[in-house]
Amino acid sequence: MTSTGIRLHAPAPGWSIDADVVVVGSGVAGLTAALRCEAAGLRTVVVTKARLDDGSTRWAQGGVAAALGEGDTPEQHLDDTLVAGVGLCDENAVRILVTEGPGAVRRLIETGAHFDESEEGDLELTREGGHHRRRIAHAGGDATGAEISRALVEAVRARGLRTIENALVLDLLTDADGRTAGVTLHVMGEGQHDGVGAVHAPAVVLATGGMGQVFAATTNPSVSTGDGVALALRAGAEVSDLEFVQFHPTVLFLGPEAEGQQPLVSEAVRGEGAHLVDADGVRFMVGQHELAELAPRDIVAKGILRRMLEQDAEHMYLDARHFGADMWEHRFPTILAACRAHGIDPVTEPIPIAPAAHYASGGVRTDSHGRTTVPGLYACGEVACTGVHGANRLASNSLLEGLVYAERIVADITAEHAANGLHARVPEPVEHPEKPAHPLQSPEARFAIQRIMSSGAGVLRSAESLAKAAEQLQRLHADARDALDENGKTAEPGVDTWEATNLLCVARVLVTAAQLREETRGCHWREDEPDRDDAAWRRHIVVRLNPDRTLAVHTTDTADFPPTRRPLQEQ
Numbered sequence: 001m002t003s004t005g006i007r008l009h010a011p012a013p014g015w016s017i018d019a020d021v022v023v024v025g026s027g028v029a030g031l032t033a034a035l036r037c038e039a040a041g042l043r044t045v046v047v048t049k050a051r052l053d054d055g056s057t058r059w060a061q062g063g064v065a066a067a068l069g070e071g072d073t074p075e076q077h078l079d080d081t082l083v084a085g086v087g088l089c090d091e092n093a094v095r096i097l098v099t100e101g102p103g104a105v106r107r108l109i110e111t112g113a114h115f116d117e118s119e120e121g122d123l124e125l126t127r128e129g130g131h132h133r134r135r136i137a138h139a140g141g142d143a144t145g146a147e148i149s150r151a152l153v154e155a156v157r158a159r160g161l162r163t164i165e166n167a168l169v170l171d172l173l174t175d176a177d178g179r180t181a182g183v184t185l186h187v188m189g190e191g192q193h194d195g196v197g198a199v200h201a202p203a204v205v206l207a208t209g210g211m212g213q214v215f216a217a218t219t220n221p222s223v224s225t226g227d228g229v230a231l232a233l234r235a236g237a238e239v240s241d242l243e244f245v246q247f248h249p250t251v252l253f254l255g256p257e258a259e260g261q262q263p264l265v266s267e268a269v270r271g272e273g274a275h276l277v278d279a280d281g282v283r284f285m286v287g288q289h290e291l292a293e294l295a296p297r298d299i300v301a302k303g304i305l306r307r308m309l310e311q312d313a314e315h316m317y318l319d320a321r322h323f324g325a326d327m328w329e330h331r332f333p334t335i336l337a338a339c340r341a342h343g344i345d346p347v348t349e350p351i352p353i354a355p356a357a358h359y360a361s362g363g364v365r366t367d368s369h370g371r372t373t374v375p376g377l378y379a380c381g382e383v384a385c386t387g388v389h390g391a392n393r394l395a396s397n398s399l400l401e402g403l404v405y406a407e408r409i410v411a412d413i414t415a416e417h418a419a420n421g422l423h424a425r426v427p428e429p430v431e432h433p434e435k436p437a438h439p440l441q442s443p444e445a446r447f448a449i450q451r452i453m454s455s456g457a458g459v460l461r462s463a464e465s466l467a468k469a470a471e472q473l474q475r476l477h478a479d480a481r482d483a484l485d486e487n488g489k490t491a492e493p494g495v496d497t498w499e500a501t502n503l504l505c506v507a508r509v510l511v512t513a514a515q516l517r518e519e520t521r522g523c524h525w526r527e528d529e530p531d532r533d534d535a536a537w538r539r540h541i542v543v544r545l546n547p548d549r550t551l552a553v554h555t556t557d558t559a560d561f562p563p564t565r566r567p568l569q570e571q
Contacts, residue, residue: 003178004547006234006438007171008501010493013184013198019045019162021413022183022199023207024169024228027057028145029381029402030207031152035111036410038161042417045199046163047185049208049223052156053149056209056220056382057399060145061266061334062128063115063138064108064403065396066101069125072133074098081397084130084296085390086522087538088241090561093387096368097397097404104403105137113151115139127271128395129249130296136396142266142332148399164199168495169208169227172235172377173198173429180204180376181427183231188495202427203413206232206364206372206379207406211506213446213499215357216454219248219264225499226506228383232364233505233545234438237372240385240542240561241362242506243513246393246523247459248358249300250276252351253315254342259450262356263338265318267395270294272331274320277350278307281319298392298523301355305459308354317350355459359398361389361523362513365542367564370409378413380405387561391522438549439480440491441500448476449503457511462528466515473508481549505545512551513541 023034026048037044048055067077077098082089109115115137116124125134139147156163166188173181183204187195208228212220229239250270252263270276270293275283284307289295295303304316320328325347328336339346364372364379366386372379380386381402388401456469480490491497519533520526540556556562 003174003236004234004545006545006547006549008234008438008498009440009490010170010184010186010498011196013196015197017045017199019043019199019201020417021045021203021205022047022201023205024183025055025207025209025381025383026052026153027055027207027209027381027402028148028152028399029406030205031156032403032406033205033207033380033410034161035152035155035159036407037413038159040410040414042414044161045201046156046161047167047169047183047199048163048165049168049227051165052153052163054221054223056224057145058149059219059221059264060148060399061142061264062268062396063126063136063144064105064399065128065131065135065394066105066137066400067098067135068102068105068123068137069133069135072135074101076133077101077135080131081388081394084392084394086392086532087534088390088522088540088559090387090559093368093561096408097388097401100404100407101400104400104407108148108151108403111151111155113139113148116141126268127294128267129270129291129294129300130394136268136271138268140333141330142268142334145399168498169231170196170498172204172231172374173200173427174235175427175429178375179427180374181429186495186498198429200427200429202376203416204377205409206377206383207381207402208383210360210382211503212357214449214453214503214507214510215458216259216450217251217262218357219251219262220357221261225502227499227502228379229363230502230505232372232374232377232379233509235374235377236544237374237377238365238542238544239363239509240365240540241513242360242510242543243517243524243541244361244389244391244522245357245510246297246359246361247301247355249297249304249355250318250353251356252339252342253354256314263342265335265351265353266332267297269318269320269332269335272323274318274323276300276304277317277319278311279313279317296392297395298525301459301523302525304353304355315352315354318353319350320346321348321350359393361385361391361393365561365564367561368408369412370405371412371564373564378409380409391524438501440493440497441476441480441504442491443496443500445476446496446500446503449473449500449507453507457514460525460527461514462526463515466511470511470515473504473511476504477508509543509551512553513543516541516553
């Protein structure tokens with residue numbers, strides 16, 4: 001492996017603990033991995049940026065997709081996933097997902113998650129966009145993520161797993177051979193800059209979630225700042241498909257100036273029969289796709305945006321007044337409460353909606369066992385790019401992917417430990433560099449990055465808008481780099497500056513890939529390149545960070561992922 005030697009500017013670790021595995025993140029992927037590792041007898045430490053239940057999982061409304069219903073099969077689930085991914089899914093990765101998925105959901109239920117059931121005691125399944133069958137298992141009506149998070153957190157606490165909450169992961173530690181040796185992290189409890197420590201472990205599982213905060217309006221919580229992807233890039237790992245950011249079609253519209261996390265209106269609302277309409281009440285998705293409002297998310301988001309442009313409107317509407325008060329209160333209580341909190345009553349009026357950044361289909365490139373291109377570093381959940389989602393994630397496949405690939409990672413880690421002897425290797429990380437290798441952005445840069453990305457690399461992109469965004473991002477990067485190179489000064493280390501620096505890192509990669517992909521495919525929509533080009537672009541864009549902080553970019557030969565391997569040598 002070729003290491004970049006780049007680390008965030010931070011104090012040297014003042015404390016350390018040892019483990020067999022450190023899991024970074026406490027969503028469905030991270031806690032599933034941690035529980036399985038602990039059950040296998042591995043000394044496991046969970047590091048999470050806020051509280052254990054504060055990640056993206058608890059915000060998931062719709063549910064978990066799996067072939068659990070009568071007449072449904074993994075093959076049908078595979079077909080729907082491949083269609084949604086628009087030619088870029090790795091079919092082997094999808095086959096793993098859909099065949100191992102039902103068992104993974106049952107094990108989640110055994111862990112303590114309670115899903116909604118029919119009067120007969122069967123799982124109550126619904127439909128969402130892109131699915132031809134009812135295969136979405138849900139909990140609490142529209143509070144699936146909250147229930148999954150509750151069950152996993154309770155299991156972690158009941159089993160006494162060691163956890164470090166309110167801790168921002170900084171960088172990967174490696175040994176002299178370039179293998180993973182743990183992570184550095186900063187505990188945020190007192191808000192001081194001397195909380196940096198280290199967890200030494202031969203295996204690190206990244207389950208840090210998404211990077212939605214790179215845009216001004218998103219459904220992601222404030223902690224979703226791309227920390228895992230940025231860490232992996234600094235460690236020399238490859239990332240892939242970062243241009244494919246899914247914009248959820250139906251996010252509660254709070255005004256043109258609204259920023260930060262926005263309330264999601266689950267796709268399950270459309271799955272139960274809600275209609276997308278314009279201000280005149282016209283169902284504009286009818287005739288655009290055989291599934292109308294239940295088309296894959298990229299198609300629905302584009303349909304909404306086209307209608308907004310045609311009518312010079314700031315938003316469209318989701319009309320579910322025909323549900324009645326009883327159905328709203330029992331099937332979608334969370335959404336009902338969120339709407340009413342903002343002065344909208346969906347029982348009596350249509351809900352104003354517009355697309356907002358929702359999910360990163362790309363991320364740290366892995367193989368079918370969650371292994372990245374850095375030995376000992378694994379990734380699962382939204383931070384990873386397994387090849388499952390292709391150019392556009394199928395609704396409710398995300399929680400399932402977290403479950404399935406977390407279990408596969410644990411199988412690989414336990415096999416490695418069995419081969420080497422349990423607790424046999426105590427990693428010796430190379431020393432922390434005396435001088436900072438990476439300049440930090442100011443806290444204000446976060447908002448500048450969000451405005452740049454929403455304007456130039458949002459739902460609609462073009463060569464012109466992307467070039468402008470790339471120039472503005474490069475200026476932020478260069479200003480901080482030049483200040484560091486010339487006089488050794490950088491922004492003061494702290495959570496806000498580390499997060500801003502991570503956001504800039506992932507933003508640069510996203511824009512670089514979006515500029516290169518001169519076509520429209522899935523959730524990547526180039527208004528100047530409106531057609532899909534399979535001959536040139538049915539392949540993946542892979543990016544690494546060079547030691548000089550420039551980006552190395554190459555494309556795969558086919559739509560299938562090659563095995564994780566040593567990155568290409570610098571040119």
